[in-house]
Amino acid sequence: MGEEAIARGEEANAGEEEEEATPSDGVRRRRGKCRTQASMPPDTKAREDRRQRLVAVDLGGIWLLGFASCLLSVLMAALVNCGGSDDICPGGPLFSNLTDSSLLLSLTRDVYCPPRKRSRVAAPLIFKAAEKVAEKKQQPRSIDTLPDECLFEILRRLPGDKERSNSACVSKRWLMLLGSIRPSELAARKKLSNESVKKFVPDLNKDLTFDEQEIENNGYLTRRLDAEEATDIRLASIALGTCSRGGLGKLFIRGSNSTRVTDVGLSSIAHGCPSLRVLSLWKVSLITDCGLSEIADGCPLLEKLDLCQCPLISDKGLIAVAQKCPNLTTLTIESCSSIGNEGLRAIGQCCPKLKSITIKDCLHVGDQGITSLVSSASSSLERIKLQTLTISDIALAVIGHYGKNVTDLSLIGLPNVNEKGFWVMGNTLGLQKLRSISITSCNGLTDIGLQAIAKGSPSLRQLLVHKSCYLSDAGLSAFADTAKALENLHLEDCNRITLVGILGAILKCSRVIKSVSLVRCLGIKDINFAAATQLPSCMSLRSLTIRDCPGVTSASLELVGKICPQLQNIDLSGQAGVTDASLIPLFESSEVGFVEVNLSGCVNVTDDLVAMLVKAHGSSLKMLNLHGCKKITDRSLLAIADSCSLLDDLDLSSCSVGDYGVAILASARQLNLHTLSLASCSKVTLKSLPFLGNLGRSLSGLNLQNSSLISTNGMRFLEEKLWWCDILS
Known part of the structure; x- marks a missing residue:
C-alpha cells in the first residue's frame, strides 16, 4: 500500500510497546502497554481508531491481491493447457487488448509471461478449470447442436437451388436433410411485383417471353450408377447438384448384392428431380413400395420405368406409379417376385399413353393381369414382350383380339401356351398392324398356329422362330x-425345316423378301435338284445367313446362287464343309456384286477363292471376314491390295499371313482400311511394326491380341505412330 499507511503503522507500534528499564538482575524486558480506552486521552483514542481502520483496509487489499493471483494462475494454466507439450511457448503480454486485462488488474498495468515450456500447477481447482475449458473447446459449434427439426426449418428457407446445392457440401447431415425436403415444403420466394419493377427498370424486352424455371429444369441430364457407386449419399448429391444445372432427366442404377440404395436415396431423387422422365432400377434389393411411391409423387413426368430384380416392390408401388404418372409410355418388369396382376391392371387403366410393355420372369403375373392390361390399353399399346410366364391360351386370345395397334410381339418361354392359343390369336383377326413377331421356346407353336398367325397379320414383315421342335x-x-409382305425370315434351332421348305418360302415371297437367316438348323442338308435351271429366281433377296448348319455343302450353295442372283451379303460362318468348289459358283452367279462376305470358320477356303472373289467383286466389297481360315496366306493379301478399293473391314485372325503380307497392305495406296484384325497370327513378327505404322490415317481399330508383336517397346512404337487408332492387345 502507500508510504503513508506504512508510517502510520510504525507510529502505532511505537506507542504500543516501550522498553522497560533494566531491573536489578540486569535483564532488560519488553512489555506492552495495557492501557484501556477509558484511560486514553481523546486524541490518542481517535488516533487508535484510525489505525485499526487502516489495518483492515490493508488486509482487504492483501486478500484481493491473493484472489487475483489465484485467478490469474487458473487462467494461465488453462491457456497453456496443463497437459502441456514439448513445444516452447514464447513470452509476451497475456492480454493483447487492455480492455481484457482490466478485468483483473489496473488499466495501467500488464502482466508479462516469461518463456517457458509448460506450466505445472498442483492445485485441484486449476485442473478442474482447465478441464472445463478443454470441454468447452471440444463442444460443436452452435448450429451443429440444433436438432434436425430446427435445421430443417432453416434449410428449407434457402432462396434458390444453387444455395441449397452449396449448403449440401457442408456435411452429410445437411446433405440428407436437404434431400428430404419436398418441393411443397420449400418456403415461397419473395418476388418483386411487375409494377415495382417498372418503377426502377425499363422494359427492354417487352415482347420476349422467358420462363427461367422451365429452362433450368428441362431434364436433359443423364446419370448412371454402377455397383458400388450406387449409395443414398450419391443419390442425394445428384438430386441437389442437378437441379440447378438443367435438371435430371434420366437415371440408371445398376446395383449388386452389396448395393446399399434404399428408399431414402430414391426419395431424394423424387424431391429434387421433378423433371425425371426415365428411371431404371436393376438389382436394388432394398428399394420398397415407399421409395417408388415417392418417385410417383415427385416425378409426374415419368415416361419410362424399368424394374429388374427388385423383390420388395409390389403391386402397391406399381399402382402409385399408375395413378400419379399418366405420361408413362414404357414399362419393363423383370424378376420382380412381388408384382402381380393388380399392378398391371392399374397400369392399363390409368396410363392412356402406354406403348410398350415387357414382363419377364414374374411368378405372380398370370392371365388376369395380362388380359386386363392389354384390353385396357388397346388403343395405345404397340409393343408386347412376354417371357417366362405362367400365362395360358387365354392371354394369347386376348392379345389377338385387343392388340389392334400392336406392331411388335415377342413370346419367349411360355410352357402353358398350346396350339390352340396361337390358332385363336391368329384367327381373331385383331393383329392387323403386326409387323414383327418373335417366338422362342414355345412348344405350342405348330404348323397350324403359324398359318393362323399369317392369316391374322396381313402386315407382317418379320418372322423369328427359335427352338421350335x-x-x-x-x-x-x-x-x-x-404372308405376302414377309421381308425377313430367321429360323434358329428348327430341326424339322429342310432346304426344300426354305427355298419354297423364298420363291413364294420372291417379290418382297430381303433377308433369310438359318442358324443351327440340322435339317438343312444338300439336295440334288436336277431341274434347278427351270426354277424361278428371287430377285429381292439381298442377304443370306447359313451358320452352323453342317449339312450344307457344295450342291446347296450352288443352287442358292442360281435362285438368288441379287445377293449382296453372305454369312457362312462355321461351315467347315464348305470348299472353294462350292463357293465359286455362288460368287460367280451374283449380278450386283457382293458387299459383305463372312467366311469365318471355313477352314477349307484357300487363296484361290479369295483371289477369285476380290477380282469379281473388289469394286463393291466393303467387309471380308476370314477368321480361322488357316489356308489363307500372303498371296490373298496381294490380291486384296490390287483389287479392293472400298474395303474398310478386314479380319485375318488366325490366318497364315506374315510380315510380307502386312507390308503389302501398308503399301497399297487405294486401300483405306478402318478396321484390321491380326489376332493370333503367329507369322506376323516385330518386322511388321514399321509397316503397321504406315497404314494410314483412316485406320481406327487394330486388333493384335495373342500376337508376337505385343511387347512394351512395340506397343509404345505403335501408340506413337498410330496415336489416333484404338489398338487392342
Missing part, C-alpha cells in the same frame, strides 16, 4: 402362302 416345311410353306 414341331414346326416343319408344311407349316413354313403355308405361312409363306399367306
